[in-house]
Amino acid sequence: MSHTQRLVLTDGSRLIAEACVRAGADVYVGYPITPAGLIFLYASRRFPVALPAPDEITALQWMAGLSAAGYLPVTATSFPGFALMVESINMAYMMELPMLIILVQRLGPATGTATAGAQGDLALLNGLISGGYPLPVLCISELEECWRLPPVALQTAVALRSPVVLLTSKEMVMTQERVDLGRLPDIPQLRRTFYAGPPPYCTYATDDGLVPPFLPVGNRDHQVRLNASTHDRCGIIRHTDDEAIANTLRLEAKVEALTPALYHLDEQAGAETLVLTYGITAGAAREAVTALRSEGIPVSLLVACTLLPLPSVYYEVTDRYQRVVIAEENSQGQLARLMFGRRLPPEVRTVTAVGRMIRPDEIVSEVKGR
Numbered sequence: 001m002s003h004t005q006r007l008v009l010t011d012g013s014r015l016i017a018e019a020c021v022r023a024g025a026d027v028y029v030g031y032p033i034t035p036a037g038l039i040f041l042y043a044s045r046r047f048p049v050a051l052p053a054p055d056e057i058t059a060l061q062w063m064a065g066l067s068a069a070g071y072l073p074v075t076a077t078s079f080p081g082f083a084l085m086v087e088s089i090n091m092a093y094m095m096e097l098p099m100l101i102i103l104v105q106r107l108g109p110a111t112g113t114a115t116a117g118a119q120g121d122l123a124l125l126n127g128l129i130s131g132g133y134p135l136p137v138l139c140i141s142e143l144e145e146c147w148r149l150p151p152v153a154l155q156t157a158v159a160l161r162s163p164v165v166l167l168t169s170k171e172m173v174m175t176q177e178r179v180d181l182g183r184l185p186d187i188p189q190l191r192r193t194f195y196a197g198p199p200p201y202c203t204y205a206t207d208d209g210l211v212p213p214f215l216p217v218g219n220r221d222h223q224v225r226l227n228a229s230t231h232d233r234c235g236i237i238r239h240t241d242d243e244a245i246a247n248t249l250r251l252e253a254k255v256e257a258l259t260p261a262l263y264h265l266d267e268q269a270g271a272e273t274l275v276l277t278y279g280i281t282a283g284a285a286r287e288a289v290t291a292l293r294s295e296g297i298p299v300s301l302l303v304a305c306t307l308l309p310l311p312s313v314y315y316e317v318t319d320r321y322q323r324v325v326i327a328e329e330n331s332q333g334q335l336a337r338l339m340f341g342r343r344l345p346p347e348v349r350t351v352t353a354v355g356r357m358i359r360p361d362e363i364v365s366e367v368k369g370r
Helices: 012-023 037-046 056-068 079-095 122-126 145-160 170-174 242-258 281-294 313-318 334-340 360-368
Strands: 007-010 027-030 049-052 073-077 099-105 137-139 163-169 177-180 263-266 273-278 300-304 306-308 323-328 348-352
Touching: 012 037, 012 145, 012 163, 012 170, 027 037, 027 056, 037 049, 037 073, 037 170, 056 073, 056 079, 056 099, 073 079, 079 099, 079 163, 099 145, 099 170, 122 163, 122 306, 122 334, 137 145, 145 163, 145 242, 163 170, 263 313, 273 281, 273 313, 273 360, 281 300, 281 323, 281 360, 300 313, 313 334, 323 334, 323 360, 334 348, 348 360
Parallel strands: 027 049, 027 073, 073 099, 099 163, 137 163, 273 300, 273 323, 323 348
Antiparallel strands: 007 177, 137 306, 263 300
């Protein structure tokens, strides 16, 4: 279908903030930090309510309270701020409170360099929840996904009753690019449903499903018990009895079963090598694949948009190839280690970089075996 072309110069921060509002997020809570500051700026202009927190710990505590009251809150930060949020994210995970945390990666360790990008937070996210429970993590791989992916992340947060992390990086949210607004799809507003059954309302009772119906605190009809400690289906602390442990294990089961598996797969007939990447490095990977094909070298491309929990389909794809080249902007090859362990199989090779973006020619060289 044809569309009216509407070319603008914009950045990912503006698209993310606008997409969140159109999808139904109604509160932004933030503390300014580079390189997530533009999201804070645009959100303060567009969200129905925008609250500047005095620090990142407070920001996540406010997010939890707002979520418990029935709002759908969003925040954005980078590693130093995210580190302060970790305990509160665990709390919200156990209490099953929907919210969206946009994590804009920058160079580490510690405060690192605020104005240098990176892809260094995946390993942290993989072990974020105490006990090893999975947290849904989606990742933006191109500018238009700054528009398309936030509504999916918000829908996932609501559907799973869980915090969700939307991963991106400095270049994606701060670099201006040309975008055709006419190509961007309309964003329908999320329709949230709340418990409407008879009393008593048990906050974590799921019947035959994995996700309990949500009900805000302060409603007129039911008592709502929210608990960040190990609890039974009604939110009462039960230490480690069978019901409490079953409820805890349900958290893992719902995230594993219900997190959407999102990816882009471009397979070429006759290809023996697969390039696998995510996030900002996807641009270099696409250029590398185009260059290789122009030389008559068949190669396939898999861009991962769901990073955690790791979709099984990624292994189904990689198993079809004799060689897998994984490109990511960190020194360890964090996605490669997540998928294959620290002792990589001989057919798996990595292209990594620190303090700079990966170049297409580096991926081309690795595919050619140079």
